[in-house]
Amino acid sequence: MTALKARGTMTRRELLSRSAAAGAAFVVGTGWVAGSNAAWAMEVAHLKPETMATLIQMARDIYPHDHVPTEFYAVAVKGYDAEDKAAAVEAGIAALDAAAQGKGHAGYLAMGWERDRVDVLRGMEDSAFFQTIRGGLVTGLYNQKAVWPLFGYEGESFSQGGYIDRGFNDINWL
Amino acid sequence: MAAPFELTDDSVVVIIGTGAGGGVLANELAQRGVSVVALEAGGRYFPEDYINDEWESFGQLAWLDTRTTSGDWRVAKDFSGLPAWIVKAVGGTTIHWAGASLRFQDHEWKAATTYGPVQGANLLDWPIDAAEMAPWYDLAETKLGVTRTGDRAGLPGNNNYLVFEKGAKALGYTEVHTGRMAINSADYDDRLACQQTGFCFQGCKWGAKWSAAYTDIPRGEATGNLEVRERCHAASVLHNDAGKVTGVEYFDAEGNLQFQAARAVCVAGNSFESPRLLLNSASSMFPDGLANSSGQVGRNYMRHMTGSVYGVFDKPVRMWRGTTMAGIIQDEARHDPSRGFVGGYELETLALGLPFMAAFLDPGGWGREFTTALDMYENMAGMWIVGEDMPQETNRVTLNHDVKDQYGLPVPNVHFSDHPNDVAMRNHAYARGKAVYEAVGATRTFPTPPYPSTHNLGTNRMSENPRDGVVNKWGQTHDIANLFVSDGSVFTTGAAENPTLTIVALAIRQADHIAGEISRGNL
Numbered sequence: 001m002t003a004l005k006a007r008g009t010m011t012r013r014e015l016l017s018r019s020a021a022a023g024a025a026f027v028v029g030t031g032w033v034a035g036s037n038a039a040w041a042m043e044v045a046h047l048k049p050e051t052m053a054t055l056i057q058m059a060r061d062i063y064p065h066d067h068v069p070t071e072f073y074a075v076a077v078k079g080y081d082a083e084d085k086a087a088a089v090e091a092g093i094a095a096l097d098a099a100a101q102g103k104g105h106a107g108y109l110a111m112g113w114e115r116d117r118v119d120v121l122r123g124m125e126d127s128a129f130f131q132t133i134r135g136g137l138v139t140g141l142y143n144q145k146a147v148w149p150l151f152g153y154e155g156e157s158f159s160q161g162g163y164i165d166r167g168f169n170d171i172n173w174l
Numbered sequence: 175m176a177a178p179f180e181l182t183d184d185s186v187v188v189i190i191g192t193g194a195g196g197g198v199l200a201n202e203l204a205q206r207g208v209s210v211v212a213l214e215a216g217g218r219y220f221p222e223d224y225i226n227d228e229w230e231s232f233g234q235l236a237w238l239d240t241r242t243t244s245g246d247w248r249v250a251k252d253f254s255g256l257p258a259w260i261v262k263a264v265g266g267t268t269i270h271w272a273g274a275s276l277r278f279q280d281h282e283w284k285a286a287t288t289y290g291p292v293q294g295a296n297l298l299d300w301p302i303d304a305a306e307m308a309p310w311y312d313l314a315e316t317k318l319g320v321t322r323t324g325d326r327a328g329l330p331g332n333n334n335y336l337v338f339e340k341g342a343k344a345l346g347y348t349e350v351h352t353g354r355m356a357i358n359s360a361d362y363d364d365r366l367a368c369q370q371t372g373f374c375f376q377g378c379k380w381g382a383k384w385s386a387a388y389t390d391i392p393r394g395e396a397t398g399n400l401e402v403r404e405r406c407h408a409a410s411v412l413h414n415d416a417g418k419v420t421g422v423e424y425f426d427a428e429g430n431l432q433f434q435a436a437r438a439v440c441v442a443g444n445s446f447e448s449p450r451l452l453l454n455s456a457s458s459m460f461p462d463g464l465a466n467s468s469g470q471v472g473r474n475y476m477r478h479m480t481g482s483v484y485g486v487f488d489k490p491v492r493m494w495r496g497t498t499m500a501g502i503i504q505d506e507a508r509h510d511p512s513r514g515f516v517g518g519y520e521l522e523t524l525a526l527g528l529p530f531m532a533a534f535l536d537p538g539g540w541g542r543e544f545t546t547a548l549d550m551y552e553n554m555a556g557m558w559i560v561g562e563d564m565p566q567e568t569n570r571v572t573l574n575h576d577v578k579d580q581y582g583l584p585v586p587n588v589h590f591s592d593h594p595n596d597v598a599m600r601n602h603a604y605a606r607g608k609a610v611y612e613a614v615g616a617t618r619t620f621p622t623p624p625y626p627s628t629h630n631l632g633t634n635r636m637s638e639n640p641r642d643g644v645v646n647k648w649g650q651t652h653d654i655a656n657l658f659v660s661d662g663s664v665f666t667t668g669a670a671e672n673p674t675l676t677i678v679a680l681a682i683r684q685a686d687h688i689a690g691e692i693s694r695g696n697l
């Protein structure tokens with residue numbers, strides 16, 4: 001599994017010249033998926049790139065935080081790009097696309113509005129696939145140390161001597 | 175200094191489990207000159223090993239052996255393999271605990287008499303009372319260094335407390351303070367004062383919070399009378415034809431089955447493992463399990479009526495800074511049936527880090543209702559509800575013969591459903607908690623369902639009459655004179671207070687009794 005490429009390693013033009021759009025938010029090429037803003041890119045070895053793009057969108061739709069960039073959602077689900085998981089994920093995403101088609105769309109990513117996508121997710125929230133993805137995100141997304149500052153959470157404090165001199169009682173608006 | 179005892183040495187007392195009950199009992203017996211072998215399923219960790227990270231720490235310390243669940247409690251659905259959040263390590267759950275250390279109220283020793291009959295509840299009076307326990311509570315508070323007892327000052331209030339206190343006072347609550355905590359407000363007993371790091375649940379890296387792991391256990395070992403065998407999992411307690419226990423079979427760290435002989439055995443594996451061990455020790459003489467002539471082993475499982483309330487404000491609180499639980503409202507702890515339920519509850523401050531908040535705020539929840547709450551994490555304050563729940567015979571730990579653990583032993587199944595009194599009390603507490611935060615201007619509040627149980631009680635309960643329970647007032651089993659239970663499973667009723675101070679007080683008292691019986695030649 002190759003880690004995410006750093007922000008800005010590809011220009012938008014380079015990216016688009018080598019890829020196809022997958023919905024509005026993603027572009028895909030052979031063996032990779034990237035944000036259409038070129039902020040991040042990720043290699044995929046076992047899943048179809050379109051499948052990974054759909055999975056990332058699904059992750060954001062399950063736990064949407066508007067101030068959290070999509071690359072954190074990509075990190076949260078990249079573990080599914082594994083030999084022993086790929087078949088189940090491909091099947092789950094195929095079911096998701098089929099549900100979208102049942103509502104008259106070309107597929108999940110083709111639905112431009114969050115409201116429509118969430119509607120499809122609600123319809124399958126009791127499925128084992130949905131519950132696996134949702135359950136995995138609870139740690140996959142919120143246990144990323146890099147995501148914590150976006151929520152204000154400060155994490156470990158022992159190495160800094162705790163908060164005894166760093167504001168454990170600094171509330172000033174009461 | 176470890177004192178190695180021979181496997182064949184039947185003069186030793188064997189203690190199973192080294193948490194609040196077993197760890198304290200081991201030291202108190204060793205201090206009285208009694209030879210002790212303590213078997214502990216977990217490994218040994220000290221403050222330098224503890225990790226300021228919720229999931230990593232959980233992976234390091236939590237009891238993760240297989241368990242199963244049933245009943246209509248939400249934990250059985252959301253955390254079906256994890257009915258309890260407890261520790262598997264030398265020192266037991268006193269590594270995780272938050273340190274809230276409250277005495278029972280006097281009437282809570284006599285719940286059946288005080289509350290009268292409650293339909294569906296298996297209420298019983300404890301065979302001991304407040305006057306008898308007072309001196310043992312004094313010793314326990316001194317051992318733990320409990321703030322606001324003796325001449326120990328209270329802890330300073332952190333941000334989460336200051337919000338809670340302001341709301342509480344606005345509602346007219348008067349018994350509001352930073353708690354009676356086994357956390358040093360000043361250096362005490364060779365341990366540092368609290369540095370407000372905020373990871374009390376993950377093991378206190380400063381040693382400011384009392385834990386048996388770095389107090390009672392090493393002190394007991396220093397006497398030369400205590401040997402702690404870590405990573406040793408007790409499998410069954412054996413007995414002779416006279417119906418006396420003879421020792422304990424256990425799997426050692428290499429997975430080999432060993433037998434340690436004993437003069438007496440004290441079971442202190444917390445309220446799932448203790449009854450499981452007695453049930454797994456069934457023999458032709460005791461086909462229903464050891465000490466189970468009453469049929470009460472495993473029954474009357476209590477977990478306290480719990481829940482949490484989180485409030486969101488328009489400005490930052492940063493509740494995670496500082497002590498996890500140093501703040502309490504005690505006004506609702508009284509018994510006042512006019513509220514629609516018997517017994518009472520405490521409200522205590524509680525903070526979770528972002529990772530645990532995501533897991534526990536609304537297990538299974540998703541979408542914007544969930545994420546807009548977490549978006550406000552920095553502006554949240556939190557409190558935990560802990561109240562007396564009703565003992566019910568049908569809430570119980572049984573052996574699940576269909577599922578085996580890594581040693582091939584049947585795992586415990588934990589069955590629990592709320593009693594209507596528990597539900598009425600929880601709803602009352604949710605409303606009061608919400609009112610506390612709204613009084614300080616909360617823009618949104620959340621009732622959060624109970625987490626996997628941290629307080630586990632009642633499954634080998636104490637009774638005057640052998641028909642009603644498993645152990646007598648000393649924690650000695652009614653059926654077998656040299657078999658004792660020494661943990662929270664002996665609780666006859668749960669009271670509104672966090673249990674550990676009472677577990678410790680009972681362990682000190684039991685040590686005094688056992689040492690006395692040995693010197694009188696009765697054991």
Ligand SMILES: Cc1cc2nc3c(=O)[nH]c(=O)nc-3n(C[C@H](O)[C@H](O)[C@H](O)COP(=O)(O)OP(=O)(O)OC[C@H]3O[C@@H](n4cnc5c(N)ncnc54)[C@H](O)[C@@H]3O)c2cc1C
Nearest residue numbers: 191193195215266267272273274408443447661662672674
């Ligand atoms: C997050 C958290 C916060 C808490 N906060 C508070 C608080 O503020 N105040 C309070 O009063 N209480 C609190 N508690 C509860 C408190 O920790 C427990 O009540 C107390 O530790 C129970 O003591 P015990 O002796 O019954 O069991 P434990 O302390 O759990 O000890 C049992 C020990 O037995 C071992 N064991 C089990 N089975 C076997 C076997 N077969 N062989 C060998 N060893 C075995 C286990 O590994 C464990 O070490 C908290 C608990 C948690 C999880």
Ligand code: SF4
Nearest residue numbers: 368369371372374378
């Ligand atoms: S807040 Fe205090 S008691 Fe809690 S872990 Fe930090 S130093 Fe220890």
